[in-house]
Amino acid sequence: MLVYRLVREEGFFQRIKQSIGWLPEDLKHKISDRNAIWIHAASVGEIVAASPIVREMRQEHPDEIIIVSVVTATGFRMAHQIIDGADGILYFPLDLPYFTNRILSIINPKVIVLVETEIWPNFLRIAESKEIPVMMMNGRISNRSASRYRLITFFTRHVLSSIRIFCMQSRIDAQYIISIGADPNKVIVTGNTKYDQTYGKVTEEEKCRLLKELGFAAGTYPIMIAGSTHKGENVPVYKAFAKVKGKFPQARLIIAPRYTYQADLIINEGTTLGITMVKRSDMAAGKTVTEPYDGVILDTIGELGRVYSIGDLIFVGGSLARIGGHNILEPAAHGKPIVVGPNMFNFVEIFELLSSRGACVMVRNEDEFIQTCLDILLDPERAAHMRASCLEIVHENQGATKRNLDELKRLLDTLQLWR
Template sequence: MYWIYNICLVAYWLLQIPILIYRLVFEEGFYDRLKQSAGVMPTPTLQQIAYHNAIWVHAASVGEVVAASPIVRELKKKYPDEMVVVSVVTATGHRMAQRIIPEADGHIFFPFDLPVITERIVDIVNPKAIILIETELWPNFLRLAFRKKIPVMMMNGRISSRSMRRYSLIKRFTTRMLCQIRRFCMQSRIDEERIIAMGAQPKRCTITGNTKYDQTYAEVSEEERAALRKEFRFDGKGPIIVAGSTHSGEEEIVLRTFGEILKKYPKARLLLAVREITRAPSVKFAIKHHGYSVLRRSKMGTEEDDGTSPQVVILDTIGELGRLYSLADVVFVGGSFVKVGGHNILEPAAHGKPVIVGPYMFNFQEIFELLESRGVCLMTKSEHEFKETLMDLLSHPDTMKRMGEAALTVVHENQGATERNIKAFEQLVAEAGVKLGGRHES
């Protein structure tokens, strides 16, 4: 089965050549990223992380990086002399990791999962243990770690229904892969049931909760909040709506609804954070078409900025949304009016904000059910229902306050997953005969 996987992987990359050439020409920094993923590390990175017996934490993109942040922070707190290397797949994930996981000794791009490339990078990092965040299953990487007797565990494990369907098509191969992972720390009962159904051994699985409840990078003091309001020119004379991680089709829903809000609250402001930053110019065009004044965050202080307070600010930067949720009166989290499955609703909840979503939240099913049951998160099935719900909340500040207080309570009650994951990790390395506590030169 591995040879079929490798042939498909090579074929995939061959088909990607035109796209890779385009990105090499037009995307800043893509050459260095591609070179590193192909197994050629820049000299400073190589000198920093090579042959130190690191703990390797792999987080694919932004969401996994957020989950990894408290894990790495706790590892470095308990074992300051251990080297911890964080790998990512995407450029946005790499930038986020550098920003919110400064404790890591190195931030690298995950290698293409081809045997020769993977073996080269694994030999360089020379890990004493590997931690996979959420659902990162790379067959050649896992096979190599198993052959080298490197203990591997999954932390903050999450299996979406879509992933379940995909992996069920190759059940035999998936079971073999999962046998190479020694411990599965899953977010919820549903995730544990799914990983077992995919082929994981039940005795290796446990429920430890979601480390995203433990994140602290987005904490904002009242002084910082006041400074952010001033920077974004939100003068406090009208409600602030934050629409986070929106996809194509969702901006139109939000903008039409915002038009209705402006009729009742002329001083209202909208902060619109597009999920894909490259879409910011087209979203700006759509906002102008609706007749609203608009400014992109990345253009503040440039010739495009006339110094006035725009009705809509497009957030087209990386790593700021978590903090900016603190400015909202009400938050809409995107990816939920399209069949993406929703995005992280814990971030606004951690700021004590009422949250509204669309009908598709299957990627965060357990978290959504918990927040919905406590009256923190409201699901709307249509644009009309979304508009009615948002207008109703804005006209009832006491309801919004109660929802915010409930949000903070839920988050505080569910913290502690990081500590449970770290304990499971310590048990794993002890069973594998791996010592923690110091950095080991090769």
């Protein structure tokens, strides 16, 4: 399997080298022993949260050296696409003492910022031994993860003791982190930096360009988007779209699978239901599409947050399947009616906020999902209310990035490390 990935997976060899502490010479020269601020954002979700943090940090402190580390190849690509202002983007080291010690000695950061909940025991232990302060920003922990960690609280309490401050997204996240061993005196609620992401700012010109690139005529209505879908969710999406298309013959569909390698499988699922889909990657590569199609599989990285801007109804995946849901703030930032399934346990507080104002609807099963999609599109007043509520909620909750950076500044001022 390792040999297969080395041969077939783009960037896998680079990932392995960096994770054992061998950095490219140009990157090493840029960040070695420069007392960088090290921000760790494991994968796509954390990178979205880290993006406004890096952006505002760079604006306020242009002389600081800022690096961002990731774990996955998808995250590495995403970081290069949406994070502006980092002096370097690298893969996080394997959490083994030798490799962790090697990379920390090379970089010698002034502070380490963990985005969301990235708990790496050896990394934290060695950082503490080197007297490198660590803080958590935009902290989040799901009920499922908290339940697992509570089984080893004796261990997590010791690991978490090395973190100076926990800036958590919500009251629920704060309760969870305390329940697994964090010192309550170190835990504060600062909000979710994803509210400060700029994916809500898409110009009309860019929307027209997206429509053209996807082969949708200007004024196409409605466009139904299913984002971050998992196995078992695409068939209900197709069935709902078929009902919508029965009422709106010009309707179009976009499916953005959580795992892009499933694109061909999803196309085949659509074909069995009489729905023709094409891949965004093929269109971007210039492949000619000669036959009419109903929609596009968004099998590219980093586009979904902006593609949501052209949708008229959004389903966020991982919620009909028992995954726990995905980021509903992305479509909310664009002011879009949102539908989710019954499994949103990874985003409880955000869902409850949007749901309480009628901006997001939860359905219990496939039949209810199909009917709800149709009902929203057939009721312009309801759709308009959902759009307005989304925008109001996002606007009301912005500012988390500044609150997180204020805590970082306090920490560095205390240690007299801020430039």
